Amino acid sequence: MKEDIIVNIRKMTVILLDMINLVYQGFMENDAHYLNRALNKERVMDDLEKDITALVIRDSKTLDDKGRKGLLLFEQVAQNIERMGDELRYLMERMEIKIAEDLLFSDIGVEQYKDAFEKMRKSVELTVKFLNEDKKELLEMILSNGDDIKETIEKYRTEHLKRLTDGICEPRAANMYFDMLDFTGNIARHCTAIARVYKGK
Incomplete structure (x- = not known):
């Protein structure tokens, strides 16, 4: 029942943190090599999300409206976590191209991407902490950090575009960089979506 779904969601969050x-x-x-290991974990996450969907469908048949609403909340959480895995897969695909084609980012570009990535990681860690501990004050922290990441990525996109127009960055590498920033931001947005689901429940 509900306990099986919670166990699977927690398994998904462990995999998500490992992938990150x-x-x-x-x-x-x-x-x-690290990206290939992460990709294998993403496949396991997909299977867990399918298992959760099957459990929700099965168990909702025997519950009242309130019980079904609770199950649907878990399903929304699982879907958002699975989509974070998808965004990580897209991110890995860009990184694999970067490695295969020996594309280089500027030093400032690397530092800015690391900053954006760490802010995304913070959103994920806060979300996982909330799902494990159910402390409502964490929801505002997730939302606030999500706003911070959005501003950060917009700022870094603008600054990277200037480096591109100034000839500091190669166009092919710049396209990879823009994609990587966007996918990183998308992961944090799914954390924000989970927080909003719980605030509105």
Whole structure:
């Protein structure tokens, strides 16, 4: 019943955090080996999300409206976590191209991307903490950090565009960089979506 769904959601969050760590290592060490390991974990996450959907469909048949509403909340959470895994997969695909084609980012570009990534990681960690501890004050922290990431990524996109027009960055590398920023921001947006679901329940 509900307990099985919660267990699977927690398994998904453990995988998500592992994937984030592996993707970061892959980026910092320019090593696709870490990305391949993360990709294997993403497939497991997809299977867990399917299992949760099946449990929700099965259990909702025997519950009243209030009980079904609670199950649908868990389903929304699982879907958002699974979509974070999708965004990480898109991110890995760009990093693999970057590694294969030996594309280089400027030093300032690397530092700014690391900053955006760490802010995204904070959103994920806060979300996982909330799902484990159910402390409502964490919801505002997730929303606030999400706003911060949005502003950060917009700022870094603008600054990177200037570096591109100034000839500091190669166009191919710049396109990879813009995509990586966007996918990183999308992960944080799914954390924000989870927080909003719980605030509005």
